[in-house]
Structure formats: C-alpha cells, structure tokens
Amino acid sequence: xxxxxxxxxxxxxxxxxxxxxxxLRPRGADEDFLDLAGNDYLGLxxxxxxxxxxxxxxxxxGAGAGASRLVTGTLxxxxxxxxxxxxxxxxxxxxxFSTGYQANLGxxxxxxxxxxxxxxxxxxxxxLIDAAxxxxxxxxxxxxxxxxxxxxxxxxxxxRRCLVLTESVFSVLGDAAPLPALxxxxxxxxxxxxxxxxxxxxxxxxxxxxxxxxxxxxxxPSVVVTATLSKALGAQGGAVxxxxxxxxxxxxxxRSFIFDTALAPAAAAGALAALRHLAAxxxxxxxxxxxxxxxxxxxxxxELPVGAVLSVPMASPAAAVEAQVALQAAGIRVGCxxxxxxxxxxxxxxxxxxxxxxxxxxxxxxxxxTTVARG
Numbered sequence: 001x002x003x004x005x006x007x008x009x010x011x012x013x014x015x016x017x018x019x020x021x022x023x024l025r026p027r028g029a030d031e032d033f034l035d036l037a038g039n040d041y042l043g044l045x046x047x048x049x050x051x052x053x054x055x056x057x058x059x060x061x062g063a064g065a066g067a068s069r070l071v072t073g074t075l076x077x078x079x080x081x082x083x084x085x086x087x088x089x090x091x092x093x094x095x096x097f098s099t100g101y102q103a104n105l106g107x108x109x110x111x112x113x114x115x116x117x118x119x120x121x122x123x124x125x126x127x128l129i130d131a132a133x134x135x136x137x138x139x140x141x142x143x144x145x146x147x148x149x150x151x152x153x154x155x156x157x158x159x160r161r162c163l164v165l166t167e168s169v170f171s172v173l174g175d176a177a178p179l180p181a182l183x184x185x186x187x188x189x190x191x192x193x194x195x196x197x198x199x200x201x202x203x204x205x206x207x208x209x210x211x212x213x214x215x216x217x218x219x220x221p222s223v224v225v226t227a228t229l230s231k232a233l234g235a236q237g238g239a240v241x242x243x244x245x246x247x248x249x250x251x252x253x254x255r256s257f258i259f260d261t262a263l264a265p266a267a268a269a270g271a272l273a274a275l276r277h278l279a280a281x282x283x284x285x286x287x288x289x290x291x292x293x294x295x296x297x298x299x300x301x302x303e304l305p306v307g308a309v310l311s312v313p314m315a316s317p318a319a320a321v322e323a324q325v326a327l328q329a330a331g332i333r334v335g336c337x338x339x340x341x342x343x344x345x346x347x348x349x350x351x352x353x354x355x356x357x358x359x360x361x362x363x364x365x366x367x368x369x370t371t372v373a374r375g
Contacts, residue, residue: 019317019338034361036352036369037333041203041308042284043356044274045234054235057269065262070251073262081272082239088275089201089209089225090218091241095250098263100198100228101127103238105134106254107194107226107246108163112137117157119150120165121177125196128165137163144170147181154189162191168200168211172342172350174305176204179215179223186222193223199307202232207282211306219243232285232308233278235271237263287355291362295353298370311337312349312373319375320347326372332365349373 001009015021027033044050057077067073078096086094097103108131112118116137120128123144132139142149154162164186166177179195186193197210205214210225217223224246229237240250250257278284288308296304299312314320317338324336335350342348351369354362 020340032331033328034332034357034365036354036357036365037335037350038352038354039199039231040234040356041232041288041352041354042208042234042274042278043354044232044277045270046356047234047274047277049277050234050270050273053273054266054270057265061265063266064264067262068258068260069262070258075262075265075268077265077268077272078262081268081275084272084275084279085227085239086241088279089197089227089241090213091225091243092219093244093247094239094241095247095254095257096229096263096268097238097240097257098260099236100196100226100230100238102256102260103226103228103240104128104196105131106250106256107224107240108132108165109135109255110250110253111192111194112161112163116161116163117153118163118165119153119157119191121145121167123170123172124165124167125171125198128167128194128196132165145175145178147178147185150182151185151189154185154191157189157191162186162189164191164193165196166193167196167198169197169204169305169307171199171309172311172337172348174199174307174309174311176211176306179211179217183215183217183220183223187220191222194226195223196226198226198228198231199309201227202278203285203288203307208232208278208285229267229271229274233271233274235274236267237271284355288353291353291355295351295366295369298366299373308353308355310351310353312351314347314349314373317347320349323349323372327369330368330372332368334369 065073082094082096104127112135114136118132118137118139120132120141122141140153169176182193195212200211202208204211212225224242227239229235292304295310320336327334337350338347339345
C-alpha cells in the first residue's frame with residue numbers, strides 16, 4: 001500500500017473508531033417511508049405545479065443551462081426568479097447561484113479579503129465557515145447569539161471593513177438570531193451583517209418571507225441575506241439578496257458565480273413555481289408551527305424552535321441511534337445528530353415538522369415518535 005493508501009486507511013479507521021463513519025444510502029422512488037429527516041419543509045418538491053414547471057423548463061431549455069451565467073447561461077427563468085425572490089423578501093435585487101453553499105462562498109469571498117475582519121457566530125453553517133477561511137480575512141468566532149461579544153469584536157476591529165456572519169434560524173437547535181440587535185451593532189460600526197436564511201425562508205416571517213423580513217430589516221443598508229432554494233422551496237439552488245450595487249459586485253467578483261455553470265433550468269423553474277405558490281398561500285407556514293407545537297407538547301419540550309426543525313435531546317449517542325433505528329423500522333425517517341457534529345455536545349433526534357405530510361400520517365408519526373423518544 002502506498003503513502004496515500006495508508007493515509008486513507010488510517011483516516012477511515014479514525015472515523016470508525018469515533019463513530020463518525022458516513023455512508024451513502026440510495027433511496028428508491030417507490031420507498032414507503034415518511035420522511036421527517038429532510039428539509040422539504042412545505043412539501044413543495046412534489047407539488048404538482050412545481051413538478052410541472054420543472055418538467056416544462058426541461059422541454060424548453062434542456063437539461064442544463066449550458067454555460068456560466070456570464071457566457072450564455074443566464075436564462076429568462078433566472079431573471080424571473082431573481083426579480084420575484086427580491087420582491088418576496090423585501091430586497092432591491094437578488095442573484096441566483098447553483099447552490100446555497102455556493103451563494104455563501106460567493107458573497108463572503110467577494111466582500112472579504114486580507115484587509116477585512118469576519119466576526120462569525122460559533123454555530124454558523126459549514127459553508128460560512130469555509131467561506132471565511134477561504135477569504136483570507138482575519139476571523140474571530142464569537143459565542144452563539146452573543147451580541148455583546150459581536151459589539152466588542154467590532155470595536156476592536158479599529159475601523160477595518162467587517163462582516164458579521166449569522167443564520168436567521170439555526171439548523172440544529174432551531175433557535176433564532178437576535179437580528180435587530182445585530183443589525184443595530186453593524187450599523188453603528190459601519191459593518192455588514194450577512195444572514196443565512198436557509199432555514200427561515202418559507203418558514204418564518206410574513207407569509208414565509210424570512211426572519212429578516214419579519215423584523216422589518218429587508219432592504220436595511222447594513223444587512224445582506226443569503227438563502228437556499230432547496231429547503232422550503234423544494235428545488236435546488238441558492239441566492240444572495242441585497243442592494244443592486246452588491247449584485248453588480250458579485251456578478252463581477254464572486255468566483256463561485258463567475259466560474260460555475262448556471263443553475264439548471266428545471267431547478268430554477270421549480271423554485272419559481274414554489275415561490276409563487278407560497279405567495280398565493282401565505283398561511284402555509286402556519287401548518288409547520290402548528291405541528292412543531294403539537295409534537296413539542298407531546299414530547300414535553302420546554303422550548304419550541306422558531307423554524308421547522310424540532311431538536312429532541314437524547315440521553316446518549318447510543319440512545320439517539322436506537323431511537324432512530326426504531327422509528328425507521330416503523331417507516332419514519334428522522335435525523336440523528338451526535339457529538340462532535342452537534343454544537344452543544346448533546347445527542348439528539350432532528351425531526352422536520354413537514355407541512356406537506358398528510359394529516360393522518362402526521363398524527364401517526366407524532367404518536368410513534370413520542371413512544372420511542374420517551375423510551
């Protein structure tokens with residue numbers, strides 16, 4: 001075995017010993033499972049209007065966009081999606097990327113460099129962590145949702161350009177960022193607040209417009225938003241929302257936009273159809289919150305999440321895995337997070353309170369989850 005072979009074998013052994021080995025498990029289209037582990041929060045990925053729009057786009061534009069956006073890859077459907085996303089969330093403009101991960105890499109990389117300072121919440125998504133590392137800026141990680149720590153870091157930056165990174169609704173614990181206080185701190189120090197609305201868009205705020213819009217911060221000069229189209233909108237892709245000047249800068253500077261093939265037309269059209277459906281059905285996110293409350297009450301949760309994901313602490317990593325396996329045997333898929341993948345070190349089940357699940361199936365899931373989680 002050569003050097004690389006030995007290194008790969010050692011790395012695999014370390015993962016297995018730590019209980020962190022991951023494997024891909026393809027699922028068939030006809031599997032009879034209730035999916036409460038994914039992020040299709042509104043059940044729109046299979047909505048007839050969304051599927052029809054995606055299929056029509058394939059017939060119109062083909063399977064792919066064919067090029068990067070700055071060559072020939074910008075299609076009319078991208079322009080429509082960007083305009084309607086911006087209007088829906090209360091921003092002047094939007095720019096669509098191929099994934100939410102790429103959107104975060106793009107906006108941070110285009111705004112931060114060696115002369116900048118990035119102040120990052122300890123619980124932000126891996127895409128923002130990677131973006132900060134790649135930017136070559138000085139990075140300071142502050143305790144989760146600690147506005148005082150953010151203010152202290154901004155004051156210590158001594159006039160340098162600063163980005164503050166946070167999520168609106170955090171993906172593991174389901175708690176919300178103190179956005180008004182963070183936006184005020186950034187405005188006072190001339191900094192920019194970058195808010196990842198991956199788990200907020202379509203779930204919280206007026207009609208699902210996101211937590212930024214819910215706090216009246218859409219269009220705020222110190223706030224920039226990133227979002228994904230692959231969760232509540234049931235498609236794929238990402239977006240950056242903010243002023244037109246930022247959009248122009250990203251088109252000219254964001255490497256993950258410039259050098260990437262444009263979002264596939266089916267995904268863009270599907271996301272656009274989902275967005276239009278959500279705009280026409282503004283009460284749809286309410287179903288999520290009703291289901292979060294119902295399940296949370298059944299499990300005796302002291303605090304309910306702001307978004308769609310209910311995080312259920314378990315006694316140990318083994319107990320979490322056993323509960324996940326028991327629920328899968330009952331035809332219900334839930335997520336299972338264990339240290340070191342969870343920010344607070346507590347093993348937990350991660351349950352998506354999906355608004356698209358039929359009422360009878362949801363009632364069955366609540367009963368079964370309650371029985372299993374309580375042991």
